[in-house]
Amino acid sequence: MKKSITILLIILSIAFLYMMYINQKADLKAQKISIAEQYGLGYAPLQIMKEKAILEKKLDNVEINWQKLGNTTAIREAIIAGNLDIGFVAIPPFLIGKDKGMNWKIMSGISQSPLGLITYKDSVKSLEDLQISDKIALPQPGSIQHILLAMASQKMFQDAQKFDNRLVTMKHPDGMNALLTGREITAHFTSPPYIFKELAQENLHQILSGEEALGGQFTFIVGVCSKDFYGKNLQLYQIFLESLKEAINYINENPRDSATILAESYNLTDKKTYEYITHPDMKYSQEIKGLDEFLIFMNENNYISLYYDDIGELIWEVDFYEK
Amino acid sequence: MSSYLEVKNIKKSYKVKDDHLKVINGLELKINRNEFVTIIGASGCGKSTLLKLIAGFIEPEEGQIDINNNKIKGASFERIMVFQEFDQLFPWRTILENVCFALKAKDLFGSKQKRKEVAKKYLKEVHLNNYLDYYPHQLSGGMKQRAALARSLVTKPSILLMDEPFGSLDSQTRQELQNLLLEIWYKEKNTVVFVTHDIKEAVILSDKIIVMDDQKGQIKEIIPNNLTRPRRPYENDFIELFQKLNQLI
Amino acid sequence: MKNNKIIERIIWILLLAIVWELVVLTGRFSTLILPSLRSILHSLYLSISRGDLLAQIYFSMSIIIQGIIISLIIAMVLVFLSLFSKVFTSLLETIIAIAHPLPGIALLPLVILWMGAGRKAILFIIIHSVLWPLVLNLKTGFQSIPEVYKLIGKNYELNKLQIMIKILTPASFPYFLAGMKIGWARAWRALISAEMLFGAANSIGGLGWFIFEKRSFFDLPGVFAGIIVIVIIGILIEDFVFQSIENHTIKKWGMST
Numbered sequence: 001m002k003k004s005i006t007i008l009l010i011i012l013s014i015a016f017l018y019m020m021y022i023n024q025k026a027d028l029k030a031q032k033i034s035i036a037e038q039y040g041l042g043y044a045p046l047q048i049m050k051e052k053a054i055l056e057k058k059l060d061n062v063e064i065n066w067q068k069l070g071n072t073t074a075i076r077e078a079i080i081a082g083n084l085d086i087g088f089v090a091i092p093p094f095l096i097g098k099d100k101g102m103n104w105k106i107m108s109g110i111s112q113s114p115l116g117l118i119t120y121k122d123s124v125k126s127l128e129d130l131q132i133s134d135k136i137a138l139p140q141p142g143s144i145q146h147i148l149l150a151m152a153s154q155k156m157f158q159d160a161q162k163f164d165n166r167l168v169t170m171k172h173p174d175g176m177n178a179l180l181t182g183r184e185i186t187a188h189f190t191s192p193p194y195i196f197k198e199l200a201q202e203n204l205h206q207i208l209s210g211e212e213a214l215g216g217q218f219t220f221i222v223g224v225c226s227k228d229f230y231g232k233n234l235q236l237y238q239i240f241l242e243s244l245k246e247a248i249n250y251i252n253e254n255p256r257d258s259a260t261i262l263a264e265s266y267n268l269t270d271k272k273t274y275e276y277i278t279h280p281d282m283k284y285s286q287e288i289k290g291l292d293e294f295l296i297f298m299n300e301n302n303y304i305s306l307y308y309d310d311i312g313e314l315i316w317e318v319d320f321y322e323k
Numbered sequence: 324m325s326s327y328l329e330v331k332n333i334k335k336s337y338k339v340k341d342d343h344l345k346v347i348n349g350l351e352l353k354i355n356r357n358e359f360v361t362i363i364g365a366s367g368c369g370k371s372t373l374l375k376l377i378a379g380f381i382e383p384e385e386g387q388i389d390i391n392n393n394k395i396k397g398a399s400f401e402r403i404m405v406f407q408e409f410d411q412l413f414p415w416r417t418i419l420e421n422v423c424f425a426l427k428a429k430d431l432f433g434s435k436q437k438r439k440e441v442a443k444k445y446l447k448e449v450h451l452n453n454y455l456d457y458y459p460h461q462l463s464g465g466m467k468q469r470a471a472l473a474r475s476l477v478t479k480p481s482i483l484l485m486d487e488p489f490g491s492l493d494s495q496t497r498q499e500l501q502n503l504l505l506e507i508w509y510k511e512k513n514t515v516v517f518v519t520h521d522i523k524e525a526v527i528l529s530d531k532i533i534v535m536d537d538q539k540g541q542i543k544e545i546i547p548n549n550l551t552r553p554r555r556p557y558e559n560d561f562i563e564l565f566q567k568l569n570q571l572i
Numbered sequence: 573m574k575n576n577k578i579i580e581r582i583i584w585i586l587l588l589a590i591v592w593e594l595v596v597l598t599g600r601f602s603t604l605i606l607p608s609l610r611s612i613l614h615s616l617y618l619s620i621s622r623g624d625l626l627a628q629i630y631f632s633m634s635i636i637i638q639g640i641i642i643s644l645i646i647a648m649v650l651v652f653l654s655l656f657s658k659v660f661t662s663l664l665e666t667i668i669a670i671a672h673p674l675p676g677i678a679l680l681p682l683v684i685l686w687m688g689a690g691r692k693a694i695l696f697i698i699i700h701s702v703l704w705p706l707v708l709n710l711k712t713g714f715q716s717i718p719e720v721y722k723l724i725g726k727n728y729e730l731n732k733l734q735i736m737i738k739i740l741t742p743a744s745f746p747y748f749l750a751g752m753k754i755g756w757a758r759a760w761r762a763l764i765s766a767e768m769l770f771g772a773a774n775s776i777g778g779l780g781w782f783i784f785e786k787r788s789f790f791d792l793p794g795v796f797a798g799i800i801v802i803v804i805i806g807i808l809i810e811d812f813v814f815q816s817i818e819n820h821t822i823k824k825w826g827m828s829t
Binding site: 010073076093100102 | 587588602603604605684690784785787788789790791792
Binding site for chain 2: 718720721723724726727728729730738739742743745821824825826827
């Protein structure tokens with residue numbers, strides 16, 4: 001008797017959870033759009049979009065919800081939970097999600113960016129000089145920084161996993177502090193603005209760039225959305241993409257004004273911001289570069305088992321794809 | 324003849340319930356070897372404190388206690404105390420191990436095997452030979468006190484100090500244990516100082532009854548008890564002595 | 573634990589597993605949210621057969637055991653000192669009042685600053701979690717020892733050290749064990765949380781890192797596999813190790829607190 005009551009309770013609570021789930025879905029159908037980004041100069045077009053209310057001007061009666069999440073894992077989870085329509089992430093985390101069965105594709109690229117492995121040890125000139133005891137800080141396993149490190153390691157030592165046991169996960173600011181104090185970690189794989197700040201320090205130098213690791217240029221940040229959003233809100237989707245284009249064009253055409261707008265949110269001076277966003281390796285564009293390189297490498301080294309027959313399986317708008 | 328145990332002009336203040344301070348004031352007492360002495364008095368008269376002083380658990384503020392004309396210093400194997408509390412046995416040791424503890428502490432008999440044999444012999448004397456491997460919590464109150472008695476006797480102390488050891492037992496068990504104690508005392512011939520508030524118990528057991536005065540902190544009267552053993556509470560002499568003591572307290 | 577209790581528990585777990593699998597089978601939930609038990613067990617099997625998981629369990633357990641042993645030694649010293657000095661007791665009580673209610677994770681930013689995000693930091697947090705409940709319980713244990721035990725110790729001419737070892741230690745054992753149980757539970761939680769925050773500061777990392785890594789690679793069956801391992805270890809330690817110590821000591825002695 002007791003048992004059957006308990007089982008009933010379990011089933012009821014499951015049913016309840018399911019109802020909540022359904023409700024969430026219903027909410028999404030209402031006119032509302034949730035967008036998540038992360039912190040960093042790679043996301044600058046989104047700041048412009050926000051500050052200049054580009055999307056808002058085009059969309060009446062639509063509630064726009066901007067979120068800043070701490071890492072790509074959180075973005076992935078929020079999309080699955082139905083809390084998020086559009087997320088901005090690097091290519092490897094996108095591929096991992098896709099590989100695990102997330103029904104999402106890339107909408108557009110937004111930025112290319114210098115990435116680099118920085119160290120304070122004068123004796124360390126390349127990956128080869130890193131000892132077993134030397135720890136490397138990066139945001140998390142499976143991040144673009146991790147995959148780039150694995151690529152370089154594969155090229156140099158034919159062992160993609162060589163450094164996997166020497167990783168310390170740290171957010172960029174923590175990683176920078178750890179590097180500056182010269183304790184605990186030897187090297188930090190980072191992105192702008194931290195890479196610029198670190199390289200400005202006299203005692204720090206770069207031993208590996210993202211481009212060297214991958215063997216070419218690649219898109220740093222892409223916008224992704226799920227099939228739910230794409231299929232049911234095609235109009236919203238199009239409007240968002242147009243706004244993104246507008247924002248990217250604005251940065252490229254008005255770097256000075258953009259720098260002024262961006263400086264505040266990055267807590268930098270206008271001058272520094274201008275310097276950073278006009279850095280020759282810092283490019284804002286909708287192109288998607290390096291997708292195949294990441295995919296093939298990650299597939300061959302068992303990070304994912306995903307492959308594709310048609311690039312349309314990975315990208316909604318194939319126009320942006322650059323082989 | 325000089326006495327075996329001599330308490331000389333002892334002074335000691337002590338606390339009774341509700342933190343009320345009382346004093347033993349210039350107490351004198353002499354006890355002979357092999358004598359069975361009971362100390363009685365109203366509660367709070369200092370009889371337990373006197374016993375602790377003799378045991379050496381506490382020090383007098385003035386005066387001294389001599390055994391064979393030697394001043395005692397601290398507690399000793401020679402003066403073993405049996406307490407009223409049932410948990411004077413260690414709960415984490417079996418009955419046999421509890422008795423062996425005393426032997427081991429005094430480092431007697433060299434081997435563990437030998438110590439066990441001796442302990443068993445004493446446990447047999449207190450009729451616990453069937454309970455050697457029981458833990459204290461598995462025994463009744465009377466059995467626990469018997470085990471405590473065995474532990475106290477096994478090291479052959481010259482003086483046995485007993486602080487109302489049967490005070491928490493029902494009357495039938497108490498009677499059994501009184502008989503057992505006398506039986507053993509005939510054999511072992513320890514000097515026994517037995518504190519009780521039970522007049523009947525005092526009359527049954529002892530050679531000499533010491534009545535304490537709870538006001539002055541001294542001995543009120545020492546009454547020799549020469550009734551022939553075994554003593555039976557319905558005999559006239561017994562009743563007479565009982566009444567005499569009853570009036571004194 | 574009694575046999576029929578074990579069987580009861582197994583039946584419940586099986587029932588829950590069946591409900592789980594049925595819910596998955598309805599296909600109402602994406603496997604990204606609710607992976608099937610089969611995929612979870614498969615992932616568990618893979619992680620174990622590759623040896624990583626075992627090494628990570630070993631890492632976690634070794635650090636926790638080390639933490640508990642160090643805490644035990646410190647706790648003993650603190651409590652013994654407090655037996656001899658009133659001033660020290662009052663200082664110790666104040667420190668306990670401050671430190672005991674403080675969750676170890678709250679100290680994390682400071683700990684990272686002082687000793688970096690390595691094994692030492694995790695160890696520090698474990699010690700913090702275990703030490704205070706242990707000290708509290710040992711102190712209570714010593715205070716609640718019947719006076720008569722100490723008198724017996726004196727009577728049999730034991731010195732202070734012998735009294736400590738032969739009488740005070742076993743007499744306070746129930747409290748010690750209660751402290752260890754609380755300490756273990758707190759250490760285990762602190763360990764997993766700290767590992768998840770620090771990442772693999774040391775070579776392969778521990779169980780918390782296992783889960784974090786699986787999450788990073790969006791391997792949900794792997795996350796569940798890690799959780800299952802944590803549950804199993806928790807049950808093993810709490811229901812079997814502590815239970816059997818209890819049965820062989822304080823239950824046998826009739827000394828439950």
